[in-house]
Amino acid sequence: MTLPQTSPTLLKPVKPVGIVGYGAYVPRYRIAAKEIARVWTGKTSGLPIKEKAVPGLDEDVITMSIEAARNAMLRAQIDPAEIRAVWVGSESHPYAVKPTSTIVAEAIGAVPSTQGADLEFACKAGTEAMVAAMGIVGSGMGRYALAIGMDTAQGKPGDALEYTAAAGGGAYILGAADESLAVINSAYSYVTDTPDFWRREYQKYPEHGMRFTGEPAYFKHITEAATHLMQASGTTAKDYKWAIFHQPNVKFPQKVASQLGFSTEQIAPGLLVNTIGNTYAGAAVIGLTATLDIAQPGDRILCVSFGSGAGSDAFDILVTDKITARQSLATKTQEYIARRTEIDYATYARYRGKITMK
Template structure:
């Protein structure tokens, strides 16, 4: 494919809550939970933030990072589990906010935590075929977890945007491959405020089967092996799963370390894997190769082989890095967290 990433941008809310703050309310062992999940704090949206505002901020950072003319963007796809409207697209609001031309196609994607990478694949196909000049693919979530549920320790907020095209690439997408089955490990029915999950079933046969199948098949298809990559990113519902799947596939802890942001961020759902890629691009050098594999419950995985170009050095400092966005957090207690997340009903 003669297509790749033209620019990228991320956004993470400043508010955080520590795992021990949540555990105090529910009487759980904070150290046991934090060490078991490998998550120690998570981001929390401000009262006036949602998946749309987060998507807009990430998109603006992507546009500003490489000084992209927004009128060149001819497709916008936003993946999320928490679109604020059941019937009203997120992507049209993003288009208006960033100054894109109305001569574009837009749609919202939903496939649990891989809706963002599904949007990337759609933009890849359209840009590579010549249907569009540039495409904007976004993964954005203010993910939900019921009070007292295990998800409450990891469900976070954040978003990432990638501009996909054929010219002035900072990273070339060498190939992509998906593996998908009907595995109902996680779901939220219409009208229900919080998702439900199948407990340990979400690991096997959901996460590990799909991630290993997509990643190994892509490498087989390309004739590559783990040692051919400088970095690897796997979907991060917690710190434990990506660390384990990396070992299964033959990747080292050094290869996944730059992109493993979940311990300080939590699970940003549709933005999770894409946030790890953004953190890796923040420090990658020209010629580096990256393997990224997303996972979405329900279930499926999208794997990508990516090669970084010389242009990365030119645009890297044009927008905040993931590390900068994680810095200087504002910590809140459970009461403020519940208010910010709308868990208190009047």
């Protein structure tokens, strides 16, 4: 570890901050990994996940963010006019220029007295929005801030990423700790320039930096972020009831959890990748919505995202007694996952715009 040990590095707001409301969204359609393999490789085993969520023809990051934000509003029960920031993190914003956030803000009634911006940091853009929202609320600049991580991820046909690149995410309304269903004790962010995965301007599909994908990127950044957050907070894996790690496939989060001392049971509620795929900027945040859906007052949660390029945001979260009354106020993550219609590769190719019409 080369982290500065003398200066305080935890991101801890001046005023205590927490999650007032949260909401998930997973589109209805699923394609099995073995259906993708049928078309490209003929393999029937050794696939990274079982199936992934696919957005319908009329869905994109804007419509999906609106639904997740509405679910968060249902749980928060606040006046949308009091929201001072709407930030959407994604690598699939429908427009190159024109914010996703203004349309989401308009749809939930948070306009006009609000910040609005789209964040981009590969798979950690959603947690980046959460840290920024902690800043707005924790500094007293605004009573509430809305942070969303949502994606309709791109995978080149036949590429290894096509098996997992999926759609879904979550929304969080942050506010004062005393009105929160879960308090965010602190966060910690660990960022370096690492060339593990990227997509250039005007390119439809991303590229990956081969050997950089695993150890130097995913494992290094998550381990550093989680370790430092726990060291600075005086905690160990045993202090947490639940943990969520960014989930590009099933194997990576299981391995990093084990290395950090977390059990299979601790990561089980938030490990959704096997049934919805890698939802990129939505992956860690939707793992957290699924965990909050089953959490009890007093549960402590560690949530660590990872975004290529690369970086990790780690959060130390403590669930309050306000959670019990709010869990059932909106559709739960597992209810969205249970609502599924399986599609074949041809329908998937149509839904994802992989068939060129002109």
